Amino acid sequence: MNSLFEYTLRLGDDSLMIGHRLSEWCGHGPILEEDIAMTNIALDFVGQATSLLELAGKFEGKGRSGDDLAFLRFDRDYKNVLLVEQPNVDFGVTMMRQFLFDAYRKPLFERLQYASNKEIAAIAEKSLKETKYHLRHSSEWVIRLGDGTEESHTRIQEALDNLWRYTGELFYSDDVDKELIAAGEIPSMDGLEKEWRQTVNEVLAEATLKIPESDWQFDGGRKGMHSEHLGYILTELQYMQRAYPGLEW
Template sequence: MLLDDKFIYLLRMGDNALVLSQRLSEWCGKGPAFEEDMALTNTALDLIGQARMWLSYAGEVEGRGRDEDALAFCRDAHDFTNLLLVEQPNGDYADTLVRQFFFDVWHHLTLDALTRSADDRIADIASKAIKEVAYHLRRSSDLVVRLGDGTAESRRRVQDAIDELWMFTGEMFKADETEELLAAQGLACDPASLKDAWLAMVGEVFDEATLTVPAGEWMQKGGKQGRHGEHLGLLLAEMQFLQRAYPNASW
């Protein structure tokens, strides 16, 4: 069963990057400033490249002949295993920024742990991806500080986004049997072990940005097990349209 669990874990890593990349690509040509438009697009490109690496390896482990394209474009919403956080709508720029910041902190901590995976391929992918994600984290952290400690309007919008998205952060640290098994084998990290470091990093940025960590403890969950809201279905309808309309089409 270890191979099945490894496939699931690789799928989760790939789906997180894929879905967030699609969300960020929706900003292309609509960014609040030219520099930010380019930055969001480049981050999306980084994530799509990471998704390809994870999903390609997942297809090899599964052994059913599905490559990264088949896994990306030929699965239904209930087959996706991404965190609920990354599928949340873009909203205004503050919503997009806070979603990115929460994910970047978790992503960087996770990839850092995976660079020490007993699986050489996982460690190699993580080592490549973390170089890009380090930039993502620096950028989102800096923008949270700039807007949080900026005007009254920018601070209000960022704080509202934090309060709205906080309930999607707990899922990042909720381990299930797959993650527990792979962590015991040294292949993956126990997500629960990342929580304290994540809270410390988020708290440090919020302190500098004069923002407040929400007090709410109730958290949404289920994305990793394929239970999603309507947002993912709408996202996939657009992302998968061409392949669904013209199966096996190629350029």
């Protein structure tokens, strides 16, 4: 297995899928400012995905471009975590999903910006600056909705209860990352989960939300085993390239 390819692909697919999910809000935001915010954030993620998938293609060395990887793979070849493909449902669910993910991305990029692999480090350094904005935005909404009205509290608590089962996978580790850490390409991920948990605890406490007691967790995304939602995303995402191969504008 080509670990550099696989690892970069995982990061790229996470960005691509959550970026796509956020872009689905375009024109449907609850207020104009949030419509603009979510599409701005979507743009950051799609930009990151472009850099990461281009790099993955380079690591693979088979001449596939970032676009080839984004638009011309089958569902089993996507390696994003299940969390980022979960549907938007409502604004609260979207913000909770975003918060749980941003809280993981920040400490991840903080580590990766020092990777000895200079290309991964450069993308991490760039993305980290944006991630700080994203995390602040999603944290503020989780707090506002959690510590808001009875209705908003109930709904965002429900979102947390549903999405919690997808958070364990954020810290999935196998030969791919272990090999890169051992080879010194990327730094150790020690303490990553602890840092994530600290942010999550702090914000959820402020939001008066309760972390579910069950610690049962889904996984599979990193191995290409997805929830049913990914197929629908791909249908939408790949439509143009499947219907009109090679189309450009």
